Amino acid sequence: MTAPQRLVVVSNRVNPPAAQGEESVGGLAMALAAALKQYSGVWFGWSGQTTPEFTGELNVVEQRGVTTATVDLEEIDLDEYYNGYANKTLWPLFHYRTDLAAFHRAFGEGYRRVNRRFAETLRPLIQPNDLIWIHDYHLIPLARELRRLGVKNRIGFFLHVPWPAHQVMINLPRHRQLVESMFDYDLIGFHTAEYQQAFEEYVLNEADGVTLPPGRLRAFGRTVETGSFPIGIDVDDFARMMKSGRARRMRDLMTACTVFRHLIVGVDRLDYSKGLEERFLGFETFLQQNPDLRREVLMLQIAPPSRESVEAYQEIRGRLDALSGRINGEFADVDWAPFRWVNRNYRRDELAGIYGAARVGLVTPLRDGMNLVAKEYVAAQDPEDPGVLVLSRFAGAARQMEEALLVNPNSPEDIADALKRALSMEKAERVRRWQALYENVVREDVTAWRDSFVAALADEGATRQGLAV
Numbered sequence: 276m277t278a279p280q281r282l283v284v285v286s287n288r289v290n291p292p293a294a295q296g297e298e299s300v301g302g303l304a305m306a307l308a309a310a311l312k313q314y315s316g317v318w319f320g321w322s323g324q325t326t327p328e329f330t331g332e333l334n335v336v337e338q339r340g341v342t343t344a345t346v347d348l349e350e351i352d353l354d355e356y357y358n359g360y361a362n363k364t365l366w367p368l369f370h371y372r373t374d375l376a377a378f379h380r381a382f383g384e385g386y387r388r389v390n391r392r393f394a395e396t397l398r399p400l401i402q403p404n405d406l407i408w409i410h411d412y413h414l415i416p417l418a419r420e421l422r423r424l425g426v427k428n429r430i431g432f433f434l435h436v437p438w439p440a441h442q443v444m445i446n447l448p449r450h451r452q453l454v455e456s457m458f459d460y461d462l463i464g465f466h467t468a469e470y471q472q473a474f475e476e477y478v479l480n481e482a483d484g485v486t487l488p489p490g491r492l493r494a495f496g497r498t499v500e501t502g503s504f505p506i507g508i509d510v511d512d513f514a515r516m517m518k519s520g521r522a523r524r525m526r527d528l529m530t531a532c533t534v535f536r537h538l539i540v541g542v543d544r545l546d547y548s549k550g551l552e553e554r555f556l557g558f559e560t561f562l563q564q565n566p567d568l569r570r571e572v573l574m575l576q577i578a579p580p581s582r583e584s585v586e587a588y589q590e591i592r593g594r595l596d597a598l599s600g601r602i603n604g605e606f607a608d609v610d611w612a613p614f615r616w617v618n619r620n621y622r623r624d625e626l627a628g629i630y631g632a633a634r635v636g637l638v639t640p641l642r643d644g645m646n647l648v649a650k651e652y653v654a655a656q657d658p659e660d661p662g663v664l665v666l667s668r669f670a671g672a673a674r675q676m677e678e679a680l681l682v683n684p685n686s687p688e689d690i691a692d693a694l695k696r697a698l699s700m701e702k703a704e705r706v707r708r709w710q711a712l713y714e715n716v717v718r719e720d721v722t723a724w725r726d727s728f729v730a731a732l733a734d735e736g737a738t739r740q741g742l743a744v
């Protein structure tokens with residue numbers, strides 16, 4: 276594909292992929308880096324560092340063919356914007372945890388300030404024909420700030436988390452202002468049609484909006500195009516990784532330590548949205564209800580810590596430590612324990628090996644924009660003898676992965692039933708379900724996601740209407 280335009284990617288953190296063999300940062304970073312190579316351009320965001328006083332000084336680096344431009348933020352920005360409005364207000368709210376959402380004016384001010392700072396720092400890098408692609412809930416009002424500075428380029432936004440139902444969204448103070456700022460984009464992408472519809476419902480109900488088919492919404496005197504673009508994994512890279520020495524060794528190791536037993540695996544960032552407590556209770560219920568199967572399973576939950584400076588994340592760790600201890604205390608024997616709870620980060624190739632050795636992939640978030648672990652688990656299976664994916668119906672991935680065993684992640688009994696069913700499933704059914712799942716993982720991979728979004732954003736036929744610039 277020849278691409279005349281440059282792409283400017285903006286996200287809170289900038290993570291170009293590491294060189295082959297090193298620990299890499301995941302499919303999304305790979306896809307964005309690949310997009311930048313294809314289109315040329317720049318990836319802009321926060322450096323991850325703080326500075327006593329914001330200067331807007333850019334650190335521009337060429338890393339493995341990708342140009343990154345990063346900026347330091349002040350400590351107060353970190354508190355109010357990143358740990359504050361992004362991770363204590365929007366993240367819990369968009370994951371339906373209104374009980375955990377903190378609403379402080381200072382957070383909102385910090386969020387606006389950082390979005391303004393990002394816009395002012397980014398502005399000089401933008402050339403007239405660039406496509407600008409902004410990512411995620413940290414940067415929702417960035418287009419508005421860029422428009423204020425006179426930027427007329429096409430700007431797209433992709434939301435990696437769910438867009439919540441209307442009644443949940445209106446818990447946010449000044450929700451209308453936030454949504455109004457989204458009408459400065461040309462294109463807004465969601466993972467699923469359900470989130471897209473929830474956004475539309477908000478706009479129709481709260482902003483007297485109207486729908487203008489296909490996929491267009493008019494409100495606040497402006498028109499925006501919306502679409503669903505389900506993100507996927509880098510299937511080719513994953514297949515290469517599965518063949519690596521480290522993946523094979525890890526697979527062999529896990530197979531060796533589960534002789535005569537089936538491995539059930541969960542891999543998640545340690546986050547309350549991932550349904551870990553309910554999952555642990557589901558496994559405990561399974562052990563209680565199936566004494567005859569107890570010695571036939573080992574559950575491994577890998578959960579590297581994340582966002583450790585947010586209190587809700589510290590608290591969940593304590594509760595999970597206690598629960599895992601209780602499960603092993605209740606069911607372990609002198610020569611055997613049913614549960615392994617591991618709080619560290621593994622290399623991606625090692626994770627691939629672990630997935631490959633597991634008879635069950637247990638992926639039960641209470642809410643999740645998409646969930647890439649479900650797709651990685653499927654990609655890692657042996658086509659001749661695949662394992663079974665047990666998946667929350669509240670993950671965006673459930674919309675594409677209906678051949679998984681779909682469960683209500685809030686119900687330990689539902690999880691226990693699905694585990695029993697997965698463990699006793701005949702090979703023919705496992706193969707049939709896996710084939711359908713794998714087909715989808717391959718078809719809707721990260722390249723398809725990237726290309727369909729960029730094509731929609733670049734679509735010259737879609738002219739911006741009513742922009743306030």
Ligand code: GDG
Pocket residue numbers: 299301302303435436506542543544577579619620621622623626643644645646647648649651
């Ligand atoms: C957000 C949305 C959406 C996990 N542990 C380790 C490790 N991981 C990797 C997994 C997977 C990634 O992290 C997690 O991706 P998810 O999609 O499951 O979840 P979030 O981090 O919450 O991502 C989500 C996604 O954005 C993309 O739009 O799907 O809904 O919440 O790739 O493998 N990677 C390594 N070591 C670990 O220990 N290396």
